[in-house]
Amino acid sequence: MHEKLRKKIISSEAGTATSAPANTIDIIRNAEVIATSESENFPLDNIVDGSTGPGSSQWVAGATGPQTLVFKFDAPQNIAGIVYEIEEREVARTQEICFEVSTDSGAHFREILRHEYNFSPDGSTFQREELKLDLAHVTDLKMTIKPDKGNLDRRAKLNHIAFLA
Template sequence: MDIVATAIVQVTSEDSAHPIDHVFDHRRGPGGSRWVAEEPGEQTLILAFDTPQIIHQTILEVEEPEVSRTQELRLSVSHDGGQTYRELRRQEYNFSPPGTTFEREAWTVMAEGVTHLQLWMKPDKGGKPCRATLTSLVLKSVEH
C-alpha cells in the first residue's frame, strides 16, 4: 500500500534529521533510514486514510543502535474517523547495543473499514529519557 498517496501522516514530533518520511521511503532493514522523535517520551503516529481501507498485514521495523532500552508499541485502528480506537497488537522491542539493535515484525491482521491507524510508542518502559524510533511501516491492504 502506498501510504503517502492514500493517507495523511501525523506524528507528535520528529527530529529534523530523521523525519517521518523516512518510514515510508523503502530504505528498510538494519542501517535503513528511520524516523526519530524530536523529544523523549511517548509518541503517536496516526495515518488518516482518504478512504476506508481493509488491512491484511502490518510489517514494522525498529532499529536502536545506541541505547539499551525496551520500546513498547501499540497498533490500533479506528472505524469512525479517529473518534475511537481498537487495539490490534501490542509488542515490546528489547535493544542491547551493540548486540541486539534491530527488530522486525510481520503481523497478520484483518481489519475492515479502517479510517485511521494509530501507532503509540513508549521509547523505554524503564522510564529512561529516550526517543522513540521507527525504521519502516508497511501495510498490505485492499481499498474498500
C-alpha cells in the same frame, strides 16, 4: 514527479531500497500521517522512503517520551497486515509498541496489538515484525511508541512501516 508524504506535526507535553509488494497500501498517496514530533535530521518521511533493513534511514522523535503516529486514510482500507522495522544501536532499552484502529474517522479506537522489544547495543539491535491481520474499513490506524518503559528520557525510533491490503 516525486510526491511528498502529507504530514502534520503536533505538539505534546544504510539500508537498501526495496520495491514494495503489489498488495502494499501506498501511504504517500492514500493517507496523511499525524505525529507528535519529528527530529529535523530524521524526518517522518524516512519511514516510507523504501529503505529497509539494518542501517536504513529512520524517523526519530523530536522529543523524548511516548510518541504517537496516526495514519488517517483518505478512504477506508482493508488491512491484511502490518510490516514494521525498528533499529536501536546506541542504548539498551525496552520499547513498547501499541496499535489501535478506528473505523469511524478517529472518533473511537480499539487496541489490536501490543508488543515489547528489548534492544541492546551488544546484542539485539534490529527488530522486524510482519503482523497478519484481518481488519476491514479502517479509517485511522494509531501507533503509539513508548521508547523505554524504564526511562522517559529516550526518543522513539521507526525505520519502516507498510500496510498490506
